[in-house]
Amino acid sequence: MGTLVLPQDADKARELCTSDEISTWIVKPMTGWAGHDIIVYRSDMPEFKEFIEAHAKKRNVIQQYLPNPMLVDGLKFGLRIYTLVTSTNPNTCFLNTNAMHVWFASEPYSMDRQTMGRDFQPRVHLTNRSVNVKPQFGENGPSWDHVIRDKPHLGQSIEMRSEDLFAYCQKTLGKGEEHFWTQAVEICRHTMHGICNYKLVQESNSHLRGTLSDRAFEVFGVDIMVDETGKLWLCEVNASPGLGKCPPDFGPGIPNPHFENYCNIRRGVIHDLMQLLALDTCPEGDMAHWCPLEMD
Numbered sequence: 001m002g003t004l005v006l007p008q009d010a011d012k013a014r015e016l017c018t019s020d021e022i023s024t025w026i027v028k029p030m031t032g033w034a035g036h037d038i039i040v041y042r043s044d045m046p047e048f049k050e051f052i053e054a055h056a057k058k059r060n061v062i063q064q065y066l067p068n069p070m071l072v073d074g075l076k077f078g079l080r081i082y083t084l085v086t087s088t089n090p091n092t093c094f095l096n097t098n099a100m101h102v103w104f105a106s107e108p109y110s111m112d113r114q115t116m117g118r119d120f121q122p123r124v125h126l127t128n129r130s131v132n133v134k135p136q137f138g139e140n141g142p143s144w145d146h147v148i149r150d151k152p153h154l155g156q157s158i159e160m161r162s163e164d165l166f167a168y169c170q171k172t173l174g175k176g177e178e179h180f181w182t183q184a185v186e187i188c189r190h191t192m193h194g195i196c197n198y199k200l201v202q203e204s205n206s207h208l209r210g211t212l213s214d215r216a217f218e219v220f221g222v223d224i225m226v227d228e229t230g231k232l233w234l235c236e237v238n239a240s241p242g243l244g245k246c247p248p249d250f251g252p253g254i255p256n257p258h259f260e261n262y263c264n265i266r267r268g269v270i271h272d273l274m275q276l277l278a279l280d281t282c283p284e285g286d287m288a289h290w291c292p293l294e295m296d
Contacts, residue, residue: 002064010056017049024065024111026125027051028236040065040125045117066233067111070226072160072168073151074108078127079224079232082241082269083188084276084290085196089213091295093192094276097181098289099269100162101262104154106132106146132158133250144251159258175230183232188222189293191234195220219243219273243269 004013016023023043029036041048052062069076080101084094107123115121122131123146135142148156153168160168163177170176195201221241225233243266248259256262268289275285 004062006052006055006060006062007057009062010052013052013056013062014049016043017052019043024067024116026063026065027055028061028063029059038122038126039120040116042113042116045113047117063235066225066227068228069109070169070228070230071109072104072165073153075104075106075151075154075158076109076125076127077102077104077160077165077226078235079103079184079226080242081184081188081222081224082243083192083220083222083237083293084273085192085216085218085220086276087214088196088202088216091193091196093188093196093293094290095185095188095293096269096272096289097185097291098272098286099265100180101265102160102162102165103127103129104132104158104160106158129159129246135251142251144254147250148254155257157257159256159262161258161261169230173230179230180232184224185291185293187224187232187234189295191222191237192220192293193295195237219269 006013016025021043024040025043025048026038026040028038039051041051071077080103082096082099084096086092086094105123105125105127107121110124115124122128126132133144133147135144136146137143147158150156153164154160166177166180169179218239219241221238221243223235223238225235227233245266246259246262247256249255268285271285272287272289273285275283275287276290
């Protein structure tokens with residue numbers, strides 16, 4: 001999938017608006033988080049051209065949108081996995097292969113243009129947890145019905161355990177856990193080494209030069225999309241990996257059935273980090289969960 005970065009790719013972005021080939025793009029502010037200010041546009045929408053002109057001199061990402069995501073219960077989902085960099089001289093990177101969040105959008109997926117542009121419906125297109133667990137407000141006050149409506153595979157939730165996703169894909173596609181992690185390793189291998197070698201990263205981090213150039217420590221949250229064939233696509237890499245707490249309830253008196261799984265994933269990553277640093281006095285972590293990301 002193609003990616004443009006404003007302002008340097010402003011002219012290329014303008015060309016999308018005049019092309020006879022209609023394409024779909026998702027725009028993201030460079031410093032955005034939790035789905036804020038993200039919108040999906042078709043290239044023939046007047047508001048897409050308006051966005052480009054209004055932001056031509058601002059830092060934004062315009063990323064080609066994956067039109068055919070894998071769906072479970074008619075809902076789009078995304079994966080959050082975790083990588084670690086411990087050195088940039090030489091590059092030393094790892095992927096945790098025991099930690100994967102599976103987060104869903106809360107409204108049925110659609111490529112209808114009425115869900116994009118000025119009428120953008122984030123719960124259809126975005127899988128950010130913070131976007132989808134927000135209540136809807138009606139005459140009777142806040143409601144979480146869009147989250148807890150019963151679904152064949154997800155139940156009353158918009159999350160799924162990774163092992164349940166692997167089993168679902170094995171049954172429907174004939175592709176299971178090994179298929180997912182093999183692709184994830186390959187994606188993260190190229191991505192993390194690319195980040196480590198990026199000129200701006202090297203120049204803006206003085207501690208990566210001189211006598212301390214072999215020492216670094218950064219955890220990243222990597223977001224992955226999955227298409228209908230089971231192929232993984234890199235969505236973005238987050239310097240803030242999201243290892244904090246989450247509330248046990250969606251709303252008052254509405255428990256999240258995946259709260260324990262949510263906490264176990266985060267706790268596991270932290271213990272695995274401590275094990276890697278030989279600081280885990282309570283041996284819950286496991287070094288074997290860290291897969292080295294080595295370049296050929």
